[in-house]
Amino acid sequence: MSKTLAIFQKEMKHFFYSPIAYIVIAAFTIIAGIFFYLYLSSFVEAAFMDMIRSQQYRMPPQKFNVNLQLIRPYFWNTALISLFVLPLVTMRLYSEEKKSKTVELLYTSPLTVSQIVLGKFFAGVVFYIVMLVPTMFFMGLLFAYGNPELGPVLSGYLGLILLGSAFISGGLFISSLTENQIIAAIGGFGLALVLWIIGWAANYSGPGLASVLNYLSIINHFEDFAQGVIDTKHVFYYLLFSTFGIYLTMKSVESTRWRAS
């Protein structure tokens, strides 16, 4: 446990000692902020138009639901942005050590493969949570000037963290396959794209295949979280995905040690 923690701490240092972390956080916040701004302004505009209309026709104004019309699509977009930013987080997790030959230190120290892989995985997850912190400011604005429901916001963040963890496990696996960070990043983007498109393809395929594809799509499982529903089925999917990714990474690490160049 303490050795997993040592790996975790070291990875966190790598993140925050390098400029990439700050660039990634900034880019993520800006893109998420732009989406937030667009959803917010169209929501405000719709509400404003409705107010004018209700005054003109002397009708009671419609009820506008912030959760439904703003927070839900916003979360959905944040999940999608996460998929395409996370490869930049996972790319160096393993590749860097292979490139600089520091894996040799890890492999000749009394560490188990699971301690190495879990330390790195949790570092990725915690970094992602740090990435999400600035977006909480956007939610804070909504709470300051309106009265959205808290539940769906919390479940949305839970969903993002679960989705992020699942993707990070996959990205870590790809990073463990190569010593080239660029290849790891491109592989990560590929994985993100496949996981996203699968759900899309489900719309165009027969009922049997569609349900399989829908189940596999990483983003479809997120929809309930964005709506404020925590379904154990989806929690289970993400946990299973993460476990599988971690398992593959461990196998890949073990097998490279046997093949070793």
Added chain:
Amino acid sequence: MIEVKDLTRYYGEKRAIHNVTFDVQKGEILGLLGPNAAGKTTTMRILTCAMPPTSGEAKVAGFDIWTEPMEIKKRIGYLPENPPLYSDLRVTEYLDFVGKIKGIPSNKRKSAISDVIEKAGLNEVTHQVVGSLSKGFKQRVGLAQALLNDPEVLILDEPTVGLDPRQIIEIRELIKNLGGDHTVILSTHILPEVEMTCGRVVIINEGEVVAEDTPENLTRRLKGSERTVLEVGGDKNAALAVINGFGDVLNVEVNNSKSPGRYQIRVETRSDIRSDLAKSLIQKGLALYELRAETYSLEDIFLHLTTKEEVA
């Protein structure tokens, strides 16, 4: 302390080492000598349990590499050819991390770190970022890392490569002092290094052990013959007649020199005949442009050892 028996390792089709066998006693400093790609690093990586051999057995500090790698890893310090450094961490941060993953309890970690900083001479750079250090200091940080858990067995892969002469002397001195308490295996392709630091040498070539002996014995075996290189002008046959006039000539090789009318002659003899040779050549009226004793390079040693073994 270390028993290696019939270690063989293949990388795919390529054979890296074949039936490597040797022993190291407690407190001994053993040199693994060989040219690049001879299998030194492969042998060391197997002993450190970084990877398993294709076949064969080895015991380090009394534990088997197949069944108890964790116990071995607790008791070794390993400095790979490229020191495994995280260039963005500070020296103390790096050593602290190594201490944690080597399982040094937190109450002893601080004193262990200041100990190795002292030993490796890192006092002036403790707060610097590893990536900003010179090659020599990086090598020392790597050595400090290997010494951190006060290992029973130290495995050092070319520890002096890339250092300046003063640093090389310091590191060799340091390694020498480590013998006795620690069992040390170090690899190198520099012959004097072995003579200076190691109690015993294992020579590896193309993945096989060619010789195993003390440095003194090995050099004695090599000193069995002297080689002299001459550059002579004048009549070639007269010169050869003079050379062959000496009783103990083993081998003569004649090449045309770059300058016209001169010959380069390489003579192998049992004893040093340089002064007599010069005298006789000049008496015969030949022009002598160069006369020097040829020193043995590592390649010569291999040639020597392998051909000798074939004859015997």
